[in-house]
Amino acid sequence: MNAKSADKIATVVIYMISGIVALILIAMLAFILIRGVPNLSWHFLTSPARAFEAGGGIGIQLFNSFYLLILAMLISFPIALGAAIYLNEYSKKGRFTTIVRTAIEILSSLPSVVVGLFGFLIFVVQFHFGFSILSGAIALTFFNLPLLTRSIETSLAQIPNLQREAGSALGLSRWETVIHIILPAAVPSIVTGVVLSAGRVFGEAAALIYTAGQSAPALNFTDWNPFNISSPLNPMRPAETLAVHIWKINSEGIMPDANAVSAGASAVLIIVVLLFNLSARKIGAQLYKKLTSA
Amino acid sequence: MTDIKQKNILETRDVKLWYGQKEALHGINLNFPEKGITALIGPSGSGKSTYIRAINRMHDLEDNVTVTGSFDFKGTDIYAPTTDTVDLRKRIGMVFQQPNPFPFSIYENVIFGLKLAGIKDKAVLDEAVEKSLKQASIWEEVKDDLHKSALGLSGGQQQRVSLARVLATSPELLLLDEPTSALDPVSSHNIEETLLNLRDDYAMIIVTHSMSQASRISDRTAFFLNGDLIEVDATKHIFLNPQRQETQDYVSGRFG
Numbered sequence: 001m002n003a004k005s006a007d008k009i010a011t012v013v014i015y016m017i018s019g020i021v022a023l024i025l026i027a028m029l030a031f032i033l034i035r036g037v038p039n040l041s042w043h044f045l046t047s048p049a050r051a052f053e054a055g056g057g058i059g060i061q062l063f064n065s066f067y068l069l070i071l072a073m074l075i076s077f078p079i080a081l082g083a084a085i086y087l088n089e090y091s092k093k094g095r096f097t098t099i100v101r102t103a104i105e106i107l108s109s110l111p112s113v114v115v116g117l118f119g120f121l122i123f124v125v126q127f128h129f130g131f132s133i134l135s136g137a138i139a140l141t142f143f144n145l146p147l148l149t150r151s152i153e154t155s156l157a158q159i160p161n162l163q164r165e166a167g168s169a170l171g172l173s174r175w176e177t178v179i180h181i182i183l184p185a186a187v188p189s190i191v192t193g194v195v196l197s198a199g200r201v202f203g204e205a206a207a208l209i210y211t212a213g214q215s216a217p218a219l220n221f222t223d224w225n226p227f228n229i230s231s232p233l234n235p236m237r238p239a240e241t242l243a244v245h246i247w248k249i250n251s252e253g254i255m256p257d258a259n260a261v262s263a264g265a266s267a268v269l270i271i272v273v274l275l276f277n278l279s280a281r282k283i284g285a286q287l288y289k290k291l292t293s294a
Numbered sequence: 295m296t297d298i299k300q301k302n303i304l305e306t307r308d309v310k311l312w313y314g315q316k317e318a319l320h321g322i323n324l325n326f327p328e329k330g331i332t333a334l335i336g337p338s339g340s341g342k343s344t345y346i347r348a349i350n351r352m353h354d355l356e357d358n359v360t361v362t363g364s365f366d367f368k369g370t371d372i373y374a375p376t377t378d379t380v381d382l383r384k385r386i387g388m389v390f391q392q393p394n395p396f397p398f399s400i401y402e403n404v405i406f407g408l409k410l411a412g413i414k415d416k417a418v419l420d421e422a423v424e425k426s427l428k429q430a431s432i433w434e435e436v437k438d439d440l441h442k443s444a445l446g447l448s449g450g451q452q453q454r455v456s457l458a459r460v461l462a463t464s465p466e467l468l469l470l471d472e473p474t475s476a477l478d479p480v481s482s483h484n485i486e487e488t489l490l491n492l493r494d495d496y497a498m499i500i501v502t503h504s505m506s507q508a509s510r511i512s513d514r515t516a517f518f519l520n521g522d523l524i525e526v527d528a529t530k531h532i533f534l535n536p537q538r539q540e541t542q543d544y545v546s547g548r549f550g
Contacts, residue, residue, distance in 0.1 A: 092357060162392050165352065165390060166394040166456070169352065170387075170407050170410075171382075171383040171384035176410060180406075184397070291397070291398070
C-alpha cells in the first residue's frame, strides 16, 4: 500500500471516529430532549415535587441546585484561585510543590461517590451539620476544587512570560504583576473555566446524595431570613438537587407519573448544563473584548 | 577609554554570571556615561543580553543564576541586599525584543506605572500620556485611539507604546534588549529615530544584532564575544579602526 492511499484510509477512519463521537452526543441529547421537553411547563418548573400523586414539579430541586452551585462556587473559587496563583506564579520546583500537585491530581481522580461518603462521615456525622446545603456545598467544593484549580492554572499559564517581564521591568512586585496584569489578562479564560465547571457541579449527584440529602422540604419563598428553617436561604436545611431527584425517582419513585417527571427533570438538567457550556466561551470572548479595549 | 570629563551613570566591575555551573560572563568591566547611547554588539551567545539583563536584575526572576561583581548605579549598589528591585527598576527602564503591551487600552498602558505610583489626577495622567507618546514618536498615530486596545496596533507601534510606557515613569537609564529585531524595516527605522531624539536626555544601552543599527544610532559601542568584553570605544573607532583583531573580524562580517 502506498503512502497516498494509506493517508486516504487514515483520513476516512479519523473522520468516521469523530463522526461517531458527535453522533453519540447528538443521539443522547435528542433522546433526552424528545422524551423530556413535552413534559415541561411553567407549573412543572415552579411547583414542589409530590411523592404519591401525579402533577408534581421540580421547583424546589431546581432552586436547591442553583443555590448549592452558588455556595460551592463561593467557597471553591477563592481557594482554587489562590492555589492556581501559587502554582503558576510563585512555586519553585521542590518538595512542597510536588506534594501540592500530587494532592490535586489525586483529589481530581477520586470518584465523586467517595467524596460524598467522606463528606457524610466528616461533615454530616462528625461535625453535626446533618444533611444540609452546607455539607453538600463543602462536598461539591472537594469535587470541584482540583478541576477548577487546574483550569485557572492553565488560564494563567497562557499569559505569555513577556507580560511578567514587562511588569517587573516596570518596577512592579510579583504580587502587583499578578494582580494588575496577569489576572486581568486571564479573566476571560478564568471565567470560561468557572462557567464550565459550574456545568459539571450542577449535574453532580453522587457527591450530594449523602451530604445535601435526598429530601426537599417545603420552602417558604417569601421568607428570606437564612436563620428560619423554611427559608430557601437556610444553609442547614436538607436540599435534594435536580440531579439527585432524578436518581431518586428512578430508583424508588412511586408517584404515578414518575417516568414523566424523570424525563422532564433530565431535560431541564441537560438544558441548563448545555446553557452553561455554550455560554462559557461566549462570555469569555465578550469579557476579553470589553477588557482589552476600554 | 571613556571620556573623563563626563560623569558615569553606571559603573560595572568584574561582572561574572553563572547559569547553574556554567559561567556565561567572565568578568566584565564597563562604564556608561550619563547621556547618549551605548550599543552592545556581538554574535549570539556572546553574553550581551545576559549582561544587560543583569543591570536591572531581571535574572532575579530565574532560578539558578548567580551574579557577582560590582554594579554602581549613581552610588546605588545594584546587588546590595538592601536595594529594592522594585525601586531600582523604576529608575532603570527596559524595552524588550518582543513588543509587550499589556492587554489594555493604549492610555492604560502608558499610565500603568504612574497609576501604581498612586497618581490619580486625570490632568497629570493625560499630560504624561501625551508627553510620553510624543517622546516615543507615536502620538500622531494613536492620539485619536487612546482608549482602544494596544493589542490592535502593529508590532512597531506596540513597541513604541512599550517604550512610552517606560518613559512615562521617568527612568534615569534605559535598557533596550534588541528592541527592533522583531520589527519590519520601517518600524525599526521609526524606533531608531525615536531613540536618536531621546539621546540628549537619556542614558541608553542597546543590545543589537544589527551592526548598521549600532553604527547609525550609538555614540559608543562595546563588542562582546564568548562572555568577554573585547573592546569598547567611540562607535566610529570600533567600526573604522578597532584595536583588536576579533573586533575587526566581527565588524567586517568575517564571523558572527
